[in-house]
Amino acid sequence: MFVASSQPGSGPKPLKIFLIAGEHSGDALGAKLIGALKKQHPDPIAFSGVGGEEMEEQGFRSLFPIEDVAVMGPMSILPKLPRIVRRVYQTVDAAIAFAPDVVVIIDSPEFTHPIAKRIRKRAPNITIVDYVSPSVWAWRPGRAKKMRPYVDHILALLPFEPEAHARLGGPPCTYVGHPLIEKLDDIQNADANGLASRLGIAPDRPVLLVLPGSRTSEVERLIDVFGEAVARVASSKGPIEVIIPAVRHLRDRVAAKTEAWTPKPHIIDASATNDKYAAMRLARAALAASGTVTLELALAGTPSVVAYKVDKVMANLRFLLKVPSVVLANLVIGKNVYPEYLQEACTAENLANAIAPLLSDTVARSAQLAGLSLAPEKLRLAASSPSEAAAAVVLSVVADQPAGKSRRAGPM
Known part of the structure; x- marks a missing residue:
């Protein structure tokens, strides 16, 4: 864990954000998100979770090396499945212990979504944001509706994704822009x-x-x-x-x-x-x-x-x-x-x-x-950059969440 603050000495209680990136592209998104969050939030922020080198350059300390879980596709996952399962449960335990104001899962749905489901089941009050929508518009559209019980908001990289989630019964979704536009x-x-x-x-x-x-x-x-x-x-x-x-x-x-x-x-x-x-x-x-x-x-x-x-x-x-x-x-x-x-x-x-x-x-x-x-x-976005837009949505989701609100965990 690390605390990012622009104010020296004692001050307000830090905002606690738990980030989970499962591969290197997610690490890049996470790094820019950390930078934008620190710029937009005037008070201290405490970060914890899983990330890679680019997030570490922002001062983030990962629970374990991202290489432990950075695999793609079912045939690649199978040989490493026991280790990935251990890392899933380790990450869930760490998130619950950290008691964050928000969890942000970043892409890699094979790794991040099982974690989000388990966090929601054990701590229904923790807000969960998904940065990068699974391709529900391309195949297995039923996944959109199944995400609603454990994802509170989706940050979309593609401009047609908010409409797709609305049509398919998915969680609230905001287009924040693709990083390539930067x-x-x-x-x-x-x-x-x-x-x-x-x-x-x-x-x-x-x-x-x-x-x-x-x-x-x-x-x-x-x-x-x-x-x-x-x-x-x-x-x-x-x-x-x-x-x-x-x-x-x-x-x-x-x-x-x-x-x-x-x-x-x-x-x-x-x-x-x-x-x-x-x-x-x-x-x-x-x-x-x-x-x-x-x-x-x-x-x-x-x-x-x-x-x-x-x-x-x-x-x-x-x-x-x-x-x-x-x-x-x-x-x-x-x-x-x-x-x-x-x-x-x-x-x-x-x-x-x-x-x-x-x-x-x-x-x-x-x-x-x-x-x-x-x-x-x-x-193109009307204003700001994708990372700035993503940070603004994360902070607004936290601000809009009533203190102590409990959600009923949906079917896992």
């Missing part, structure tokens, strides 16, 4: 020419940006078919340059898998966001794995083709999807700007045929550019 200037002003110069790319050579994902499973499923698609495009369109931003823990694997590519790609550090955004601005088009990166590409105004493959278990659950697209950029813009190729449709031929028109001044390219121009305004 990076809009960095994305749109990235130094594309500087990157081209450092990589030795001639101004007249079209650049194809390839983004095979940031997880090992994504890269393994997509890298070969992406390579075949790149070869087809190079064969049909003439000389092109290829850039791949690779996360550090996968850089060696990406380099090995692309060693025989034609043309051989320039591999840059994906964690160097200035270079990644410069590559998006430099690229004539991109081939990307579905994910948050499609929002980055949309904000950069980069025409793209999106693809994805999942394991057989998840593929068999596709009938549960309730959205017209799995591409976040398309959902935010409100129409299917980026073509998507999933599972058996994710072939080298399909990808190459979709990419090729984007490298020239075609109707397909113009249509994408027109659609992408809508993305910044769709994500």
Whole structure:
């Protein structure tokens, strides 16, 4: 636990906030939330809970390393399940002992929601806020209504989520903005020419940006078919340059898998966001794995083709999807700007045929550019930043909660 205060010496009783982040993206959100809370709340704040390095840079001390629970997907969770279960109960016990004014669970529903349910059952008076809505609008919509007994308010990153929760009977939900909107200037002003110069790319050579994902499973499923698609495009369109931003823990694997590519790609550090955004601005088009990166590409105004493959278990659950697209950029813009190729449709031929028109001044390219121009305004907030908006909602939820109010725990 630590106490953040702008007032030295003794003073008011601190506001107590228990934060729970289950992976590194949640850690980044938590860090910005801590900073915004300290700016907006004039009195001391005592923080406790689970977080990572970025939250620790704000003075936060985690109950245990976030790496203990930072896993994705059922197949990744199973081997670590006993340890994760222990951490769940440890976190619940710590939250109850801390007796916070509010608990903020941040994303990672496989980890954070079991904790929230148990906190609500043991201490119904503790307010619980969920920062990042589960994708109830995409699949398993019944989850929205099931959240009401243990979540008091949701902070949404996507502008269509409050309406979705209202329609599905979920908890009260406020759009606080996607963190990428805070990076809009960095994305749109990235130094594309500087990157081209450092990589030795001639101004007249079209650049194809390839983004095979940031997880090992994504890269393994997509890298070969992406390579075949790149070869087809190079064969049909003439000389092109290829850039791949690779996360550090996968850089060696990406380099090995692309060693025989034609043309051989320039591999840059994906964690160097200035270079990644410069590559998006430099690229004539991109081939990307579905994910948050499609929002980055949309904000950069980069025409793209999106693809994805999942394991057989998840593929068999596709009938549960309730959205017209799995591409976040398309959902935010409100129409299917980026073509998507999933599972058996994710072939080298399909990808190459979709990419090729984007490298020239075609109707397909113009249509994408027109659609992408809508993305910044769709994500923009009327005022403040996402972290400031999130902090304001957290503080207002606490202020609106009557002292000593007890809630009846719903079904677990």
